[in-house]
Amino acid sequence: MNISRRTSILKRRYKPSTYRLKLSRKQTNQGFDNSQMVKSHEAQCLNLVRKGDWEGYVCTLLFPKVPRKSAFAIRAFNTELSRVADSVSGKSLGFMRFHFWKQNLDSIYQSVPPNGPVGGELYRAVQRHGLSKSWLKRMISAREDHLDSGFNNIKQLEDYADNTSTAQLCLLLQCLGIEDVNCDHVASHIGKAHGIVTALRATPYHAVRNRVYIPLEFLIKHSVAQEEILKGGENQKINDVIHDIACQAHVHLQHARRLSKDIPQKAKVAFLNTSCLDWYLRKLEMVDFDVYHPTLQSRNDKLPFSVLYQHFTKKI
Template identity: 45%
Template sequence: MGENRGTREHVGRHLRDNKRLPHHPQPHPGVLGCHPPVPPLSGADSAGWLPGEAARHDGQHGGRSHGAERAAAGGGSGCAQRGPAAGACRRAGGGRGGLEPAGSPRRGAVLRRAGAAVKRHNLTKMWFMKIIDEREKNLDDRAYRNIQELEKYAENTQSALLYLTLEMLGVRDVHADHAASHIGKAQGIVTCLRATPYHCTRQKVFLPMDVCMLHGVSQEDFIRGKQEKNVRDVIYDIASQAHIHLEHARSFSKKVPVKAYPAFFCTVALDDYLCNVRKVDFNIFHPSLQRKSTLLPLHLYIRSWKKTY
């Protein structure tokens, strides 16, 4: 517990200003204060604690398995739409086999382009399948039970897209895959946070329930747009987890091929949002968070010039 508390305070120093606001309480023990607490990332590998990852870790790394998984995956297929759009896609003949390299492309401009990309870059079918399967599981529009469930969704959607992007860049490296895994999780978590004000206007909340329960916050509190400190504590805990994933992905950036960096420039937008939400003391409903950042292109250029992510 002492180790978790120290990790949480370390994250707080990154996410908050040096002087914590006087009315904002000290964070609870644990990285997220979940029950059970989410262990902090340590060392060069998270394979020991990240949920649902045992099947996809290769040795001691968090990246894809380049052996049995790729051999079993074969060519590519899939349609990454959800809800009615997904059903329409399949009714049009563009189901899970719509991206198979063999044969003529199915109907639909998206599937034709995707099929051509699969054939040209020899993309892995498994990543398309993971995106489809995970989105199908979320058609019921229910809240995530815990942070692990949110991370699993992000891994099978956002990280899977990054794996495909790496393949299109010609990068097949275990360190790049490991970074993509953590960046994808961070992107999924930040996307969930950014979408919360929009979802609340439609009487829906998808934030992890265990974190909300920890701080005594109900879905109704978010729907009503409350800004009490316990509501901000929920956002702080979830944002902290996204920050941890980004920092861990950067901890071994020197081992990642420079050729893979363009796939990871999405971290510019993630950093921008986490920085802005910290400035407003984790008030997710603050109007400034809904405005576009005019400096994003400049930050992206600087990241590209420095060859960092």
């Protein structure tokens, strides 16, 4: 065999190998890019929760590693929804924003990952844990229904809390791989307590924006006009209203703790937010239920320690 013929055979023989090597490198680079994108989405969701829901951020840090990523995705989704009312200039724009998230959910459950860090991370959470679409849809619909309207009675506020706070807790339980009726009951009571406390804590914030989310039945009972809530300041009648509503939250926490003896130990990490609720209710009582008191507007810097203590003692 002459040299020129041998050379041509060698070229033909090694061409496919070279092609396979190039393809492998391309696939490796694509995998690297996707990995970098996922890490970026995770970091953005974590940062969004840290800034917009600091208490939720602290509580989620104690989740096991894989469920923690999904838990941050759920909390980031909740944070995005909670910001809609304050981020749009009109009701129609708010509805458009909620419609955007409904479309994202439809894409997620059609196995099409949406663009953006929150949508992308939520897609991966659904793929990992088979999260219930109905709970996610409830979180959107509840906020859409109360975009610019308050509550007539405590039942409406509790229903809203069930569809937002309880829905979030049930999704966190799914991330932990827990399906348990007793856990669902505990989640319902803690979710209602969380929703009620959130409404109380946000009263000064909403008053500045000319919104009132205190149930109307309590205002009527204590002869308090909505204008008085908007005005704020020391007012014993308003304090009485806040006391009655805070008692409802306390009752739900008591029910949850009675039921908690029947739930798996690993489920209790989903309910670490009770530390936040206890802290606020204690502070509120100390200032005679003056919801506008300056001490209630500051962050609980000792929360990480109380959450850590609750986690290791396995309490709710």
